[in-house]
Amino acid sequence: MTASRILLVVAGLAAAAYGAVLVLDxxxxxxxxxxxxxxxxxxxxxxxxxxxxxxxxxxxRRLVKGSWWAPIAVAALCSATLIFLAVPVFDTPGAKPDNPTVLDRDYPMGLMISLLIIWACVPLYQVGAALMQRRRANN
Known part of the structure; x- marks a missing residue:
């Protein structure tokens, strides 16, 4: 094992031990x-x-063929992760009329914008991959 790995293992074990001490309290x-x-x-x-x-x-994998599979799979995984992260704040459970700074954003709109950006990257990836392939063929 390299020194950096040993250091990371020791740091991880120390963090786990600290967490265990906190939980036991x-x-x-x-x-x-x-x-x-x-x-x-x-x-x-x-x-x-x-x-x-x-x-x-x-x-x-059966429905999406060829080079579209990888970017669509990545976009789907990112979308699922974002949706799971958005669930706790989606219906603004902690919002209070007397404190407008709690959950002060439009979370559904933010989720939609994030999902649109993720899925817009799928065709952009395809264009970039095609340009890279064309560039390699020319060299």
């Missing part, structure tokens, strides 16, 4: 809720998201 009920949340996350991932991703990937 919490009340027992909170620790139990954290364990249920973490276990539930693993179960939902393994039995819902992973099979769904496999089915969508397999189906998408």
């Amino acid at each position: 919490l009340p027992g009920r909170t620790i139990a809720l954290i364990a249920v949340w973490a276990g539930g996350g693993v179960i939902v991932h393994d039995f819902v998201f992973a099979p769904l991703s496999a089915v969508l990937g397999y189906t998408g």
